[in-house]
Amino acid sequence: MEDATIPVRSRPAIPARLRAVIAAASISSIGDGAWTAAVPLAAAAVTRDPIAISVVSAASLLPWLVVSPFARALVDRWPHRSTLVIADLTRGIAVALITVLVVADKASVLLLAAGAFVVMAGAVFHGAAAQSVVADMTDHDPDLRNRVNGSVSAAETTGTSLVGPPAGSAAFVVAPWLPFLADAISFIGSAVLLSTVPKRPRQADDAPTPARESVRVAIWSGMKWLARHRELRTLALLTGAANFTTTMVYALLVLYATNSDGLGLHDREFGFLIVALAIGGIIGGPVAPRVLRRLSFQRAVVLAIAIRTLLWPLLALTSSAILAGACLAVAGLASSIVTVSVVSARQHFTPREMLGRVVTSFRTIGNGAGPLGALFGGLIASHWSINTAFWIAGIVMACCLLLASRTILRR
Template structure:
C-alpha cells in the first residue's frame, strides 16, 4: 500500500463531534429556516397588507438579487483585506435590525411599500457581505480537508429548509400574520450572531507583496484571473454559469407551461413538493455518492439529470394522473442533482483558492452566476413569447447538456477526490485516479 493511499484512509473526526462545526451548523441551519419564512412573509406583507401591484411585487423580488450584481465584486476585494468573522456578525446584526423594522412599523401603522423596498435592499446587501465572508472564513475554521463534508451537511440543512420552511411560513402567517412571522427570522439571525461569536477569531489575510499596491479595479481583475488560470476552476465555473443561464430560462416559463397543459394549483403544489424531496435526498446522499463514484463523474451526472428532467417535462401534453406523475418525476430528477453540483463546486473553490484571494474568487463566481440567472430569466420570457413554451424547455435542455459537456471535455471528468491530506495542505488541483482505485 502506498503512503498516499494509507494517509487517505485515515478519516478525520466526525464534524458533529467538533465544537466549531456544531456552532456554525446550528446558527446557519436556524438562519436558513428563518430565511424561508421571510421569503414567504415579506411578499405576503406587500400583497395582503399594502395591496402591492404586480409591478411593485416584481420590484420587491428583484431587489433581493440586485445587491450582489452591484456590490459583489467590490465586497470580494474588501474582504480579502479584512478578518471575515466580524463581517459575518455585523451582517447578521444589520439583517436582524432591518427585518425587525417591518413588524414595528406595522404595529405603529406607518409601514409602506417603499419601506419594504429599503428593508429588502438592505438585507440583500448584507447577505452579499455575509455569504462571501462565510465562504472565505470556513476553510480556515474547519480545515480544507473538512470543507467538502461540511458543505454537504449544510446543503442538507438548506434543502430541508426549502422543504419545511414554506409550510412553516404559511402556518405562521395564517396564525400570527405576515409581519409577526418575520420576527422569527429576526430571531434566527440573532442566534447566528451568538453562534458565530463563539467561534475563533480570524486575522486579515496576508496579501502578496505586489497586491498591497493594487487598485480596486486591478484587484477585481485578479479575482477573474484566478478562475481563468486554473483549468479545473475555469471549467467548473463555466459549467455553473451555463446551467444557471438555461435553468433560469426553464424557470421563467415553468409555471406558464404547467397552466398551459391544464395542471391545477393543487397539482402544482404536489409537483413542487416532490421536487423539494428530490433536493433533500440529493443533499443527504450527495456526499456519499461523491465518495463512491468520484467528484468528476458525480458533477457531470448532476448536470445530466436536469437535461432528462426538462425533456420529460417537454413531452407532457395533458393533465391526467400519468401526466402529473411525469411532471413530478421531472421535478424530482432536476432537483436531485442541484445540491450535489452545488456542494462540490463551492467546496472545490474554497479548497484551491489561497486565503488572500478567496473573497474575490467567491464574489466573482457568485456575481457571474447570478448575472447569468438574471439574463436567463429575461431570455426565457422573450423566447417563450416568440418561439413557444415547449420550445423554450427544449432549448433549456440543450443548453444544460452543453454545461455537462464542458465538464466531460475537461480534466474534471477524471477527478476523484476534492482533497488529499497527503498534499500537505496544497490542494492546487483535484485528486485524480483510475476508476478502479478505492476511494474510501
C-alpha cells in the same frame, strides 16, 4: 498468546467551533424558507404579470452580479466572524422593515424587489465569509471540509426548502406579515450563534499584501487567476449557464403552481411544492462527499447538471402536482451535488490567500447569470407561456452542457 486486535479507524466528530456555523445556517435558513414562500406569494397577490413577478426574482439574484465582486475583495481584508455577524444583523433589520410595510398594507412589487436585493446582498457577504471560516478551520483535512460543506448544504436545504416554505405559506394565509417576522428573528438568532465562533489566529504564512491592495486590484487579480485556471474557469461558465436556465424556471414557479392552467394549487399549498426541492437536497448534502470520493469535481458537476437539464421539459409536460414535486426533488438532489462539488473545488484548487477573490470572480460569473435568466423567463412567459419558458430552459442548458463537456471532461 493474546489475540491481536486491529483498531477501527473512525472519522472524528465535527469540532464545536464548526458546529456553531452549521447551527447558525440551520436557524437562519428556516426564516429564509418562510421568506422564499412569502415573497412570491406577496408579489402574486399584487399582480399576476409574469414580468413583474420575475422582477422580484431577478432583484434577489442581482447582488451576485453587482455586489459580489466588491464583497469578496472586502471580506478578504475584514475579520470573517465580524462580517458574518454584521451581515445577519443587517438582513434582520431589512426584513423587519418589510414586515412593517406588509402590516401597513404598503407592500408593492418594487418594495419587495428592493427588500429582496438587500437581503441577498447581505447573503453575499455572509457566504463569502462563511466559506473562508470553513476553509480556515479545516485546513489540510479535505474530508472534514467536504463533511462540513455537506452539513451546511443539508442544513440550509432543510430550513430553506423543507421546514420554512410550508410554514411560510401557511403563515402567509393566516397573516401576510408573519413569515417576514419569522425571518427577521431567525437572522438575529444566527448572529448570536456566529458571535461564538472563535477568531482566526494570524498565521505566519498569511500573505500581508491583500489588505493593502485596492478593491479594483483585488477584483482584477481574482479574475485573472480564475481565467488562467482551466478547471475552475470551465466550472464557472457551466455553473453560469445552469443558473441562467434554472432561474428561468424558478422565477415562474409561483405562477406555474397557482395558475388554473398550471398545477392549480392554493396559496397555502405552494410551500409544499418548494418542499419537494428539499427532499432531494437533504439527500444530496451527505451524498455529495461520497460522490466526490468516486468522481472528480468536473464529472460530478456535469452528471448532476445533465440530470437537472432533463427536468424542465418534464415540468412543462405535466399538470400533476405529484410528478412536478418528483421532478423538483431530483432537481434539489442535483443542485446539492453541484453546490458541494463547486465549493470544494474552489477550496481545493485555490491558494488560501487568493480564495476570497477567486470565490468572488467565480460567483460573479456563475450566479451573476441568475437575474438575467429570471427576466428572460418572464419575457418568454409573457409573450408565449410558462411551459414555453420551461422548454427553452431545457434546450438552452442541453446545448451549453454539450459544449462545455468537450472541454471539462477532456482529462
